[in-house]
Amino acid sequence: MAAEIAANGPISCGIDAGPILNYTTGIVSDAGEGVDHVVSITGWNKDAASGKEYWIVRNSWGEYWGDMGYIYVEKGNNALHLEEECA
Numbered sequence: 001m002a003a004e005i006a007a008n009g010p011i012s013c014g015i016d017a018g019p020i021l022n023y024t025t026g027i028v029s030d031a032g033e034g035v036d037h038v039v040s041i042t043g044w045n046k047d048a049a050s051g052k053e054y055w056i057v058r059n060s061w062g063e064y065w066g067d068m069g070y071i072y073v074e075k076g077n078n079a080l081h082l083e084e085e086c087a
Helices: 002-008
Strands: 011-015 037-046 053-058 070-074
Touching: 002 011, 002 037, 037 070
Parallel strands: none
Antiparallel strands: 011 037, 037 053, 053 070
C-alpha cells in the first residue's frame, strides 16, 4: 500500500465506519466487523511517543469530523478492515 501511494498518490480502501463515528483524535486500533464505507489513504507516519505506525486516512465526512476530516489508523493490525479492501 505504501509503495502504491508513494508512486501514484492516494488509494481507496473500505473501512468499518461504526467504530469511527465519534473519532476526534489519536491513532485508532479498534477492530471492525465489516466494510461499509470507503475512504482515501493519503500517506503514513509514525507516532514518536508511542512508536505506532499509522495510515493517514481522509474521510468524506468533511473537515468538522475527526482531525479536520482525517483519521489515523494503526498500520499492520488490520484495524477496521482497512488493509483488506483497497484499490
